[in-house]
Amino acid sequence: MGKNDLCPGCKAPVNQTHHIKCCTCKLQYDIASAGITEATFNLLSKQQKSSWACLSCRNKVPRTNNTNTPVRQMFIIDSKAISPSDNVTKRTRERREKTNGGGGVLIAINKSINSRQFKNYESDCEDLWVGLEIVANRKKEQLLICAVYLPPPVLKG
C-alpha cells in the first residue's frame, strides 16, 4: 500500500468512495478527517470538491494581517454555512400578495473587516450594497460590493 492510500489525518486507509483530495498537496483525506459531514459531502459539487484544501495547507496560506487565525474554508450550501464570525447583511424579499415570500440576497463579511450597509444605494431591484473599509496605498478606501438578484428571464443588453 502506498503512502497515498493512508489518510494523513488519522493514518487509516482511505475509503475509496468517501474521500476528498486536497487541491494543494494532493493528499487524500477521508471525509471525517477532512471535517466534512456525510451529508455535506453528498451535497458538494465536483467543483467544490476539487477546490478543497486540507487544514495544514490552509494554514500555510499567507495572511495579509498579523493574526495567526487559520484561514477557514466554508461551503455555502443553501446559505446555511455562514461562519459565526461573519457580519451578515441581508435584504429579505418583501412578501408580495399571496406568494410564499422568502428569498432575498445576502452578503457575509468577516467581522475583522469594518463593513456597513449602504441602504441609500438600494434600488427597486433586489440589490444589497455593503461598503468594506480597506487600506490601499496606506489610504483608507471604501470598497463597495453589491449582490443583486435578477429574476428570470434576464435579457442580454
Ligand SMILES: [Zn+2]
Ligand atoms: Zn482520516
Ligand SMILES: [Zn+2]
Ligand atoms: Zn493539503
